[in-house]
Amino acid sequence: MKKDIILSGVGGQGILSIATVIGRAALAEGLQIKQAEVHGMSQRGGDVQSHLRISSSEIHSDLIPRGAADLIISLEPMESLRYLEWLSAEGWIVTSTVPVINIPNYPDEETLTKELEAQPHVIALDADALAREAASPRSANMALLGAAAPLLDLDAGLLEEGIRAIFARKGEAVVEANLAAFRAGYETAKKQTAR
Amino acid sequence: MPKRELLLGDEALALGALHAGLSGVFAYPGTPSTEITEYIQSHPLAAERNIHRSWSSNEKTAMEEALGMSFVGKRAMVCMKHVGLNVAADAFVNSGMTGAHGGLVVVVADDPSMHSSQNEQDSRFYGEFAFIPTFEPATQQEAYDMVQHAFELSERFQIPVLMRLTTRMAHSRAVVEIGEARKENPLSYPQSARQWVLMPGNSRVRYRSLIEDRARLEQEAVESPFNRYDEGPDKRLGIIASGIAYNYLMENYPEGCPYPVLKISQYPLPKELVRHLAETCGELLIIEEGQPFIEQAVRGVLPALMKIRGRLTGELPRTGELTPDSVRTALGLAPHRAHAASQIVVPRPPALCQGCGHRDMYTALTEVVREFPDGKVFSDIGCYTLGWLAPFHAIDTCVDMGASITMAIGAAHAGQHPALAVIGDSTFTHSGMTGLLDAVNEGANITVVISDNLTTGMTGGQDSAGTGRLEQICAGIGVDPAHIRVVVPLPKNREEMKRILREEIAYHGVSVIIPRRECIQTAKRHAAAKNR
Numbered sequence: 001m002k003k004d005i006i007l008s009g010v011g012g013q014g015i016l017s018i019a020t021v022i023g024r025a026a027l028a029e030g031l032q033i034k035q036a037e038v039h040g041m042s043q044r045g046g047d048v049q050s051h052l053r054i055s056s057s058e059i060h061s062d063l064i065p066r067g068a069a070d071l072i073i074s075l076e077p078m079e080s081l082r083y084l085e086w087l088s089a090e091g092w093i094v095t096s097t098v099p100v101i102n103i104p105n106y107p108d109e110e111t112l113t114k115e116l117e118a119q120p121h122v123i124a125l126d127a128d129a130l131a132r133e134a135a136s137p138r139s140a141n142m143a144l145l146g147a148a149a150p151l152l153d154l155d156a157g158l159l160e161e162g163i164r165a166i167f168a169r170k171g172e173a174v175v176e177a178n179l180a181a182f183r184a185g186y187e188t189a190k191k192q193t194a195r
Numbered sequence: 196m197p198k199r200e201l202l203l204g205d206e207a208l209a210l211g212a213l214h215a216g217l218s219g220v221f222a223y224p225g226t227p228s229t230e231i232t233e234y235i236q237s238h239p240l241a242a243e244r245n246i247h248r249s250w251s252s253n254e255k256t257a258m259e260e261a262l263g264m265s266f267v268g269k270r271a272m273v274c275m276k277h278v279g280l281n282v283a284a285d286a287f288v289n290s291g292m293t294g295a296h297g298g299l300v301v302v303v304a305d306d307p308s309m310h311s312s313q314n315e316q317d318s319r320f321y322g323e324f325a326f327i328p329t330f331e332p333a334t335q336q337e338a339y340d341m342v343q344h345a346f347e348l349s350e351r352f353q354i355p356v357l358m359r360l361t362t363r364m365a366h367s368r369a370v371v372e373i374g375e376a377r378k379e380n381p382l383s384y385p386q387s388a389r390q391w392v393l394m395p396g397n398s399r400v401r402y403r404s405l406i407e408d409r410a411r412l413e414q415e416a417v418e419s420p421f422n423r424y425d426e427g428p429d430k431r432l433g434i435i436a437s438g439i440a441y442n443y444l445m446e447n448y449p450e451g452c453p454y455p456v457l458k459i460s461q462y463p464l465p466k467e468l469v470r471h472l473a474e475t476c477g478e479l480l481i482i483e484e485g486q487p488f489i490e491q492a493v494r495g496v497l498p499a500l501m502k503i504r505g506r507l508t509g510e511l512p513r514t515g516e517l518t519p520d521s522v523r524t525a526l527g528l529a530p531h532r533a534h535a536a537s538q539i540v541v542p543r544p545p546a547l548c549q550g551c552g553h554r555d556m557y558t559a560l561t562e563v564v565r566e567f568p569d570g571k572v573f574s575d576i577g578c579y580t581l582g583w584l585a586p587f588h589a590i591d592t593c594v595d596m597g598a599s600i601t602m603a604i605g606a607a608h609a610g611q612h613p614a615l616a617v618i619g620d621s622t623f624t625h626s627g628m629t630g631l632l633d634a635v636n637e638g639a640n641i642t643v644v645i646s647d648n649l650t651t652g653m654t655g656g657q658d659s660a661g662t663g664r665l666e667q668i669c670a671g672i673g674v675d676p677a678h679i680r681v682v683v684p685l686p687k688n689r690e691e692m693k694r695i696l697r698e699e700i701a702y703h704g705v706s707v708i709i710p711r712r713e714c715i716q717t718a719k720r721h722a723a724a725k726n727r
Contacts, residue, residue, distance in 0.1 A: 001520030023201050032369075033368065034368065034369045035369075037203075038366070045548070046543055046546065047543040060445040062363045065447075078540055082540045084534040087534050100519040103541065103543055103544075107539045107541065183446075
């Protein structure tokens with residue numbers, strides 16, 4: 001088993017929480033993990049990414065080679081395209097469609113949608129709306145993780161345990177909201193991939 | 196089954212130090228080293244043992260505090276980013292001369308590719324220069340194991356040890372197997388007391404023994420469990436890979452490398468192993484993260500007896516961090532098939548947060564500076580360096596910690612007016628105070644803005660050494676209290692800020708303006724903690 005995943009988004013969106021949940025589930029399954037993060041230099045509002053590698057055999061590099069990623073999970077549509085060169089020919093993009101427009105030259109939405117639709121394997125969903133309907137708009141990152149879950153080859157129960165663990169200190173209501181968002185994302189993705 | 200944890204390289208090193216019987220960590224925050232100290236600060240064992248773990252004012256004070264702890268026999272660690280070692284250099288280089296007593300490990304995190312730094316200096320040169328043995332972990336597990344080995348070596352040789360990390364090691368997580376915690380050392384004093392008093396007569400004696408120890412330390416590196424010679428069937432090429440570069444090499448050979456490989460993670464450079472590799476192979480490829488430290492040592496100046504490839508010959512990029520792909524190219528392997536890059540993606544640079552006090556400060560400052568034909572703003576290291584970018588274009592320089600005030604002084608002496616300095620509160624107490632004393636003593640005509648957000652913001656909100664005492668500090672240094680002005684940087688106070696700036700620029704002498712409002716990130720965190 002080997003999954004190389006690029007996580008991307010805009011600083012402050014919560015990609016590291018996604019990485020932490022996947023990491024915990026992989027650890028519980030006894031897999032090897034490497035996860036390179038970007039910290040510092042006030043990344044708030046700037047682009048952020050993380051390379052997450054899980055495997056049943058030894059992982060050497062902390063960085064994913066170009067063309068090797070199985071999955072890009074992105075909380076922002078333009079950011080999902082920033083790392084296309086890392087995606088393998090059979091790789092999937094799972095992205096939220098909600099743009100974060102904090103720069104003057106952000107591409108227009110139609111061009112962006114077309115570019116995403118041109119990719120061979122895409123799950124695109126409004127993670128904010130899904131999270132809002134399920135429980136709370138602040139759980140968009142867990143809705144997106146839910147959408148990626150069918151492609152992860154990890155036990156969904158272990159992912160839910162990971163969500164419980166990282167939100168436990170914020171109280172049961174926050175845990176339940178994040179689990180609801182995760183499940184909503186999961187169901188939506190299953191419908192999209194079944195088509 | 197041993198306990199396994201998913202840890203950042205920084206955290207694995209921190210836990211290794213705790214388990215090695217650490218009695219104190221001394222540090223000033225700096226990316227990518229900050230998480231080492233933060234991990235120790237939040238670890239229950241550190242609280243249980245009451246290990247020293249609060250932040251120091253700067254890297255030099257941290258280094259000296261750790262040296263003092265080592266002098267009395269306890270294990271101490273200092274952590275900093277690579278440019279922090281420039282600040283600590285006086286203490287660091289001379290700690291090679293005094294030697295250590297209790298184990299002393301100096302952790303320096305280099306930042307090749309300058310993700311969050313002003314240069315790409317490679318700390319291994321400092322280790323060589325100061326005769327201090329150096330370790331460079333390739334994996335998080337090595338970071339955990341190696342720091343314990345480093346403390347042991349430090350005590351056995353009575354010398355400080357440098358642990359060099361790079362960004363990808365510091366900020367990457369992996370599963371680490373954890374051992375048991377050793378006890379702390381009891382208090383004890385050095386046997387060789389003379390060498391701790393670096394008067395010329397003592398220093399000359401010590402310098403000779405330091406050079407003699409170097410040969411024994413090199414033999415340690417030859418026999419080190421972290422340096423490894425792996426045979427390969429194809430002797431046309433021999434590869435030297437140091438630290439994290441070894442991972443990128445092996446990534447490209449999932450079935451094992453066909454060439455002999457010398458993995459180096461402990462220095463002085465084990466020359467015997469390098470010679471053996473060179474005698475065995477037709478050519479050498481040297482892969483190292485950072486500057487070509489090993490490559491220069493192996494290549495020298497005169498024509499080499501064999502072909503040596505690396506960063507100096509262009510097979511590997513001369514600057515920036517390595518990647519599995521750049522190493523793949525140097526190995527002559529075909530690139531992986533990859534998607535074409537998207538043509539519609541545009542850069543998204545970091546920016547000052549919406550609602551940040553630095554924004555209000557810069558808005559007022561730029562409006563006032565524009566009233567002068569040639570106003571110059573000398574700035575410093577912190578979030579506020581982003582004031583160089585749009586929409587502010589507010590600053591003219593950013594060099595090193597504290598250089599804002601001192602460069603403004605030099606410019607003012609040359610006739611520059613207005614000469615403004617913009618510095619953050621934590622940078623001011625790190626390295627700005629002595630410059631302000633110069634300004635007062637020299638009667639420099641400068642206007643200093645200490646943009647006070649009550650924290651060390653850029654590295655994530657650590658305590659700032661002068662919080663609550665900045666006016667007292669400036670007055671104590673000798674700034675006229677009538678020209679120490681405090682203002683709250685909010686949009687509603689913009690005209691007040693502009694008026695104060697104009698008045699203090701008009702004043703002939705040293706003035707300090709302190710726009711003070713808490714960092715909005717730490718303010719959010721404090722509010723959330725209160726509501727819980």
